[in-house]
Amino acid sequence: MGIKPSPPGGCSDSPLRMSDEVRQSLDALDACLQEHRDALVLAEALPPLLAQLRALYPVHRTAFSAADIRLLKRIPAIVEAAEDFSDLAGDVPGVRGDGEILSYLEALQELRVLLQGTALELRVRREIRVLQQRAPGAAARVKAATRVHRLRALELQAWPCRCGEVMTLRQPKSGGQYWGCSTYPRCEYTHQLTDKQKAFLDG
Numbered sequence: 138m139g140i141k142p143s144p145p146g147g148c149s150d151s152p153l154r155m156s157d158e159v160r161q162s163l164d165a166l167d168a169c170l171q172e173h174r175d176a177l178v179l180a181e182a183l184p185p186l187l188a189q190l191r192a193l194y195p196v197h198r199t200a201f202s203a204a205d206i207r208l209l210k211r212i213p214a215i216v217e218a219a220e221d222f223s224d225l226a227g228d229v230p231g232v233r234g235d236g237e238i239l240s241y242l243e244a245l246q247e248l249r250v251l252l253q254g255t256a257l258e259l260r261v262r263r264e265i266r267v268l269q270q271r272a273p274g275a276a277a278r279v280k281a282a283t284r285v286h287r288l289r290a291l292e293l294q295a296w297p298c299r300c301g302e303v304m305t306l307r308q309p310k311s312g313g314q315y316w317g318c319s320t321y322p323r324c325e326y327t328h329q330l331t332d333k334q335k336a337f338l339d340g
Protein backbone atom coordinates (compact mmCIF):
# COMPACT_ATOMS: atom_id res chain seq x y z
CA MET A 138 0.00 0.00 0.00
CA GLY A 139 1.09 3.50 -0.76
CA ILE A 140 3.73 2.23 -3.16
CA LYS A 141 3.71 4.39 -6.26
CA PRO A 142 4.74 2.86 -9.57
CA SER A 143 8.13 4.20 -10.60
CA PRO A 144 8.06 6.56 -13.55
CA PRO A 145 8.82 4.99 -16.92
CA GLY A 146 12.44 5.09 -17.98
CA GLY A 147 14.21 5.58 -14.68
CA CYS A 148 17.51 6.16 -16.47
CA SER A 149 19.48 9.16 -15.31
CA ASP A 150 20.16 10.30 -18.89
CA SER A 151 17.15 11.64 -20.74
CA PRO A 152 16.81 10.51 -24.38
CA LEU A 153 17.51 14.10 -25.42
CA ARG A 154 20.85 14.19 -23.61
CA MET A 155 21.89 10.86 -25.07
CA SER A 156 21.24 11.92 -28.64
CA ASP A 157 23.03 15.22 -27.86
CA GLU A 158 26.12 13.21 -27.07
CA VAL A 159 25.88 11.47 -30.44
CA ARG A 160 25.32 14.80 -32.21
CA GLN A 161 28.34 16.36 -30.50
CA SER A 162 30.57 13.46 -31.48
CA LEU A 163 29.31 13.59 -35.07
CA ASP A 164 29.93 17.35 -35.17
CA ALA A 165 33.46 16.78 -33.87
CA LEU A 166 34.03 14.19 -36.61
CA ASP A 167 32.72 16.56 -39.27
CA ALA A 168 34.88 19.43 -37.98
CA CYS A 169 37.89 17.12 -38.08
CA LEU A 170 37.24 16.21 -41.73
CA GLN A 171 36.66 19.85 -42.71
CA GLU A 172 39.62 21.36 -40.87
CA HIS A 173 42.65 19.12 -41.10
CA ARG A 174 44.72 19.60 -44.21
CA ASP A 175 47.65 17.84 -42.60
CA ALA A 176 47.22 14.19 -43.62
CA LEU A 177 48.92 12.69 -40.57
CA VAL A 178 47.04 14.92 -38.12
CA LEU A 179 43.79 13.81 -39.77
CA ALA A 180 44.80 10.13 -39.74
CA GLU A 181 45.53 10.36 -36.02
CA ALA A 182 42.47 12.39 -35.06
CA LEU A 183 39.84 10.18 -36.72
CA PRO A 184 40.22 6.74 -35.05
CA PRO A 185 39.42 7.92 -31.48
CA LEU A 186 36.33 9.78 -32.76
CA LEU A 187 35.21 6.70 -34.68
CA ALA A 188 35.74 4.49 -31.61
CA GLN A 189 33.64 6.89 -29.52
CA LEU A 190 30.77 6.85 -32.05
CA ARG A 191 30.95 3.07 -32.40
CA ALA A 192 30.59 2.78 -28.64
CA LEU A 193 27.55 5.07 -28.69
CA TYR A 194 25.87 3.34 -31.64
CA PRO A 195 24.45 0.16 -30.00
CA VAL A 196 22.63 2.21 -27.36
CA HIS A 197 21.58 5.19 -29.50
CA ARG A 198 20.91 3.71 -32.94
CA THR A 199 18.01 6.04 -33.63
CA ALA A 200 20.20 9.12 -33.15
CA PHE A 201 22.23 8.14 -36.27
CA SER A 202 20.89 9.08 -39.69
CA ALA A 203 21.54 6.94 -42.77
CA ALA A 204 24.04 9.58 -43.94
CA ASP A 205 25.82 9.44 -40.56
CA ILE A 206 26.22 5.67 -40.88
CA ARG A 207 27.51 5.97 -44.45
CA LEU A 208 30.08 8.50 -43.27
CA LEU A 209 31.18 6.28 -40.37
CA LYS A 210 31.66 3.37 -42.76
CA ARG A 211 33.98 5.54 -44.85
CA ILE A 212 36.25 6.60 -41.96
CA PRO A 213 38.69 3.62 -42.01
CA ALA A 214 39.22 4.14 -45.76
CA ILE A 215 39.72 7.90 -45.18
CA VAL A 216 42.35 7.20 -42.52
CA GLU A 217 44.20 4.85 -44.84
CA ALA A 218 43.97 7.31 -47.75
CA ALA A 219 45.34 10.12 -45.55
CA GLU A 220 48.32 7.97 -44.57
CA ASP A 221 48.94 7.00 -48.19
CA PHE A 222 48.72 10.62 -49.28
CA SER A 223 51.26 11.61 -46.66
CA ASP A 224 53.72 9.14 -48.25
CA LEU A 225 52.91 10.09 -51.85
CA ALA A 226 52.95 13.86 -51.42
CA GLY A 227 56.55 13.76 -50.26
CA ASP A 228 57.57 12.02 -53.50
CA VAL A 229 55.70 14.28 -55.94
CA PRO A 230 58.47 16.90 -56.43
CA GLY A 231 60.89 14.15 -57.48
CA VAL A 232 58.55 12.27 -59.86
CA ARG A 233 59.95 12.27 -63.43
CA GLY A 234 58.88 10.89 -66.80
CA ASP A 235 55.41 10.18 -68.25
CA GLY A 236 55.22 6.60 -66.93
CA GLU A 237 56.07 7.53 -63.37
CA ILE A 238 53.83 10.61 -63.47
CA LEU A 239 50.94 8.47 -64.75
CA SER A 240 51.20 5.98 -61.91
CA TYR A 241 51.35 8.81 -59.34
CA LEU A 242 48.36 10.50 -60.99
CA GLU A 243 46.34 7.28 -60.82
CA ALA A 244 47.21 6.77 -57.17
CA LEU A 245 46.33 10.38 -56.32
CA GLN A 246 43.02 10.19 -58.20
CA GLU A 247 42.09 7.13 -56.20
CA LEU A 248 42.93 8.94 -52.95
CA ARG A 249 40.96 11.99 -54.09
CA VAL A 250 37.83 9.85 -54.50
CA LEU A 251 38.28 8.25 -51.07
CA LEU A 252 38.84 11.67 -49.48
CA GLN A 253 35.90 13.31 -51.24
CA GLY A 254 34.35 16.12 -49.21
CA THR A 255 37.28 16.53 -46.79
CA ALA A 256 39.72 19.42 -46.50
CA LEU A 257 42.52 17.05 -47.41
CA GLU A 258 40.88 16.43 -50.79
CA LEU A 259 41.84 20.01 -51.72
CA ARG A 260 45.49 19.24 -51.11
CA VAL A 261 45.25 16.06 -53.19
CA ARG A 262 43.70 18.09 -56.04
CA ARG A 263 46.60 20.54 -55.86
CA GLU A 264 49.19 17.76 -56.18
CA ILE A 265 47.20 16.33 -59.12
CA ARG A 266 47.28 19.71 -60.90
CA VAL A 267 51.03 20.01 -60.32
CA LEU A 268 51.62 16.60 -61.93
CA GLN A 269 49.14 17.18 -64.78
CA GLN A 270 50.97 20.36 -65.77
CA ARG A 271 54.21 18.43 -65.89
CA ALA A 272 52.81 15.72 -68.23
CA PRO A 273 49.66 16.63 -70.22
CA GLY A 274 49.77 13.24 -72.06
CA ALA A 275 49.54 11.27 -68.82
CA ALA A 276 46.67 13.50 -67.66
CA ALA A 277 44.46 12.40 -70.57
CA ARG A 278 45.14 8.72 -69.92
CA VAL A 279 44.36 8.99 -66.25
CA LYS A 280 40.93 10.47 -66.96
CA ALA A 281 39.68 7.07 -68.19
CA ALA A 282 41.12 5.35 -65.14
CA THR A 283 39.39 7.81 -62.81
CA ARG A 284 35.96 6.46 -63.71
CA VAL A 285 37.02 3.00 -62.55
CA HIS A 286 38.16 4.49 -59.23
CA ARG A 287 34.85 6.31 -58.86
CA LEU A 288 32.91 3.10 -59.51
CA ARG A 289 34.91 1.39 -56.80
CA ALA A 290 34.35 4.27 -54.36
CA LEU A 291 30.59 4.18 -54.98
CA GLU A 292 30.50 0.46 -54.32
CA LEU A 293 32.37 0.94 -51.04
CA GLN A 294 29.63 3.30 -49.86
CA ALA A 295 26.67 1.38 -51.30
CA TRP A 296 23.72 0.27 -49.23
CA PRO A 297 23.35 -3.47 -48.79
CA CYS A 298 20.71 -5.30 -50.84
CA ARG A 299 17.36 -5.95 -49.19
CA CYS A 300 18.53 -9.59 -48.85
CA GLY A 301 21.46 -8.29 -46.78
CA GLU A 302 24.20 -8.98 -49.32
CA VAL A 303 26.46 -6.46 -51.06
CA MET A 304 25.18 -4.52 -54.09
CA THR A 305 27.50 -4.06 -57.07
CA LEU A 306 27.36 -1.67 -60.01
CA ARG A 307 26.30 -3.38 -63.23
CA GLN A 308 27.22 -1.85 -66.57
CA PRO A 309 25.27 -3.46 -69.40
CA LYS A 310 26.65 -3.23 -72.96
CA SER A 311 23.56 -1.22 -73.88
CA GLY A 312 24.97 1.62 -71.72
CA GLY A 313 24.16 3.23 -68.40
CA GLN A 314 24.56 1.45 -65.09
CA TYR A 315 22.43 0.17 -62.22
CA TRP A 316 22.80 -1.52 -58.84
CA GLY A 317 22.43 -5.30 -58.81
CA CYS A 318 22.71 -7.82 -55.99
CA SER A 319 26.11 -9.51 -55.83
CA THR A 320 24.40 -12.89 -55.38
CA TYR A 321 22.57 -12.70 -58.76
CA PRO A 322 20.98 -14.97 -60.01
CA ARG A 323 20.07 -16.14 -56.48
CA CYS A 324 18.70 -12.66 -55.72
CA GLU A 325 17.46 -10.60 -58.66
CA TYR A 326 16.93 -7.33 -56.84
CA THR A 327 18.15 -4.23 -58.72
CA HIS A 328 17.69 -0.49 -58.40
CA GLN A 329 18.69 2.68 -60.20
CA LEU A 330 21.51 5.00 -59.19
CA THR A 331 20.47 8.22 -57.50
CA ASP A 332 21.05 11.50 -59.38
CA LYS A 333 23.84 12.29 -56.93
CA GLN A 334 25.56 8.96 -57.64
CA LYS A 335 25.26 9.54 -61.41
CA ALA A 336 26.75 13.02 -61.08
CA PHE A 337 29.61 11.63 -58.98
CA LEU A 338 30.39 8.93 -61.58
CA ASP A 339 30.44 11.40 -64.44
CA GLY A 340 32.64 13.75 -62.42
Ligand SMILES: [Zn+2]
Nearest residue numbers: 298300318324
Ligand atom coordinates in the same frame (compact mmCIF):
# COMPACT_ATOMS: atom_id res chain seq x y z
ZN1 LIG B 1 20.04 -9.46 -52.84
